[in-house]
Amino acid sequence: MNDIIPLKERIIVALDVNDAEQAKELVKKCESHTSYFKVGLQLFMSNWFETVDWIVDRGHKVMLDLKFFDIPETVKLAVEQVSNRGVSLVTIHGNDPIIRAAVSVRGDMKLLAVTVLTSFGEEDLRAMGMTQSIEDLVYFRAKRALELGCDGVVSSGLEVERMRRDLGGKLLIVTPGIRPGANVRDGSDDQKRIVTAGTAIKNGASHVVVGRPITKADDPIRVIEQMQQEIAASAN
Numbered sequence: 001m002n003d004i005i006p007l008k009e010r011i012i013v014a015l016d017v018n019d020a021e022q023a024k025e026l027v028k029k030c031e032s033h034t035s036y037f038k039v040g041l042q043l044f045m046s047n048w049f050e051t052v053d054w055i056v057d058r059g060h061k062v063m064l065d066l067k068f069f070d071i072p073e074t075v076k077l078a079v080e081q082v083s084n085r086g087v088s089l090v091t092i093h094g095n096d097p098i099i100r101a102a103v104s105v106r107g108d109m110k111l112l113a114v115t116v117l118t119s120f121g122e123e124d125l126r127a128m129g130m131t132q133s134i135e136d137l138v139y140f141r142a143k144r145a146l147e148l149g150c151d152g153v154v155s156s157g158l159e160v161e162r163m164r165r166d167l168g169g170k171l172l173i174v175t176p177g178i179r180p181g182a183n184v185r186d187g188s189d190d191q192k193r194i195v196t197a198g199t200a201i202k203n204g205a206s207h208v209v210v211g212r213p214i215t216k217a218d219d220p221i222r223v224i225e226q227m228q229q230e231i232a233a234s235a236n
């Protein structure tokens, strides 16, 4: 499946900025190289669907990353508000009742279940009294999400290999927590489960989500080009 996704859509640029003006500037800067953009909580709170509609009208794809988490009926109504307005990917939390509610109303969008946030480490799981490994938890949640009709999952690049091997080629696996370079821990910010773009794709991710390494770079296009070279070399 991975080789049929155009290189221009492999990197989803996270538009984690304060307003529509900054977001549009970033899209214009990156769009010669990338055609997939993520709108998350920070930007959505500032202008609701303004930037989403603008990106879609410009011919690009949008991942709307609001990670819906509520009682099933509320999630269902929220997903319905988003469906059929050109958004390509929408995120929900990977709990059974939430997934069931969202699947029934997703329209033409693909639904991604968040497994375990990439800012979460094994020690955070232990602090919650959980004895499972993150890899097992991600795998179990991904398996359930797929069984319940989700199109894919969000997970770190560290858990991708097993999911791709055991859950098949159709599953979309979208991987944040991407950091460039040999020492990926440099500039990891609040992310704990991090890999390079090349490793994520090599392990079987369909897409990578990249925010700060691109948005805070002096030369975002250079970062994108380097990541795309790695991705092209890693895709199979």
Ligand code: C5P
Pocket (backbone or CB within 6 Å): 014, 016, 040, 065, 114, 116, 117, 118, 119, 154, 155, 176, 177, 178, 189, 191, 209, 210, 211, 212, 213
């Ligand atoms: O700046 P950075 O590359 O760390 O940004 C990652 C982006 O991916 C953020 O917008 C964050 O909300 C999002 N994300 C994540 N982990 C998830 C799901 C989404 O980091 N599990």
